[in-house]
Amino acid sequence: DAGVIQSPRHEVTEMGQEVTLRCKPISGHDYLFWYRQTMMRGLELLIYFNNNVPIDDSGMPEDRFSAKMPNASFSTLKIQPSEPRDSAVYFCANILGTGSTGELFFGEGSRLTVL
Amino acid sequence: GIQVEQSPPDLILQEGANSTLRCNFSDSVNNLQWFHQNPWGQLINLFYIPSGTKQNGRLSATTVATERYSLLYISSSQTTDSGVYFCAVVEYGNKLVFGAGTILRVKS
Numbered sequence: 001d002a003g004v005i006q007s008p009r010h011e012v013t014e015m016g017q018e019v020t021l022r023c024k025p026i027s028g029h030d031y032l033f034w035y036r037q038t039m040m041r042g043l044e045l046l047i048y049f050n051n052n053v054p055i056d057d058s059g060m061p062e063d064r065f066s067a068k069m070p071n072a073s074f075s076t077l078k079i080q081p082s083e084p085r086d087s088a089v090y091f092c093a094n095i096l097g098t099g100s101t102g103e104l105f106f107g108e109g110s111r112l113t114v115l
Numbered sequence: 116g117i118q119v120e121q122s123p124p125d126l127i128l129q130e131g132a133n134s135t136l137r138c139n140f141s142d143s144v145n146n147l148q149w150f151h152q153n154p155w156g157q158l159i160n161l162f163y164i165p166s167g168t169k170q171n172g173r174l175s176a177t178t179v180a181t182e183r184y185s186l187l188y189i190s191s192s193q194t195t196d197s198g199v200y201f202c203a204v205v206e207y208g209n210k211l212v213f214g215a216g217t218i219l220r221v222k223s
Binding site: 033045089105106109111 | 146150156158159163203209210212215
């Protein structure tokens with residue numbers, strides 16, 4: 001298995017533009033997570049899905065952020081409109097296993113820079 | 116929510132030295148993981164260790180769940196061990212909460 005695949009790996013955009021980050025999870029893994037990493041706040045959970053259904057989106061910072069998982073093999077995180085403070089590395093991750101005892105595996109991340 | 120504290124915040128080692136990293140957590144957990152973030156930003160699983168001891172090459176980890184801490188041991192450190200080491204625990208459901216990390220620099 002190729003693991004969790006994220007795209008784009010790097011994105012530079014201007015303030016006000018829409019940004020879409022993509023994630024292809026590991027086949028057969030039921031849980032998908034979106035994390036954001038910044039120097040100031042470390043690794044923060046934004047949202048997670050179970051069987052394509054959003055379970056906890058309490059970490060989504062604002063209405064400008066939205067996430068979808070239309071099927072088991074694809075998820076998107078969208079920021080519209082983007083702002084400079086959204087600059088960060090965004091990680092998608094899967095759990096191998098079930099329930100709260102699963103092992104989390106990360107994609108390589110998408111580095112976003114908003115000018 | 117659950118608090119996760121890691122120590123030391125940063126560490127400089129000479130190649131070949133041993134080290135111990137610590138993770139304290141404020142509540143009982145049934146899921147604890149250690150990750151290494153390499154200088155390229157990749158987050159790599161080291162151990163899934165809610166309790167007990169595991170070893171993988173020069174690395175080993177011990178979690179004492181009843182006392183709410185976990186230790187990561189690095190023996191005979193190498194420059195490729197440099198990076199940030201994170202401990203993460205499940206707060207509830209499947210929400211992993213990360214510590215602030217330990218920055219390790221191994222000098223040759």
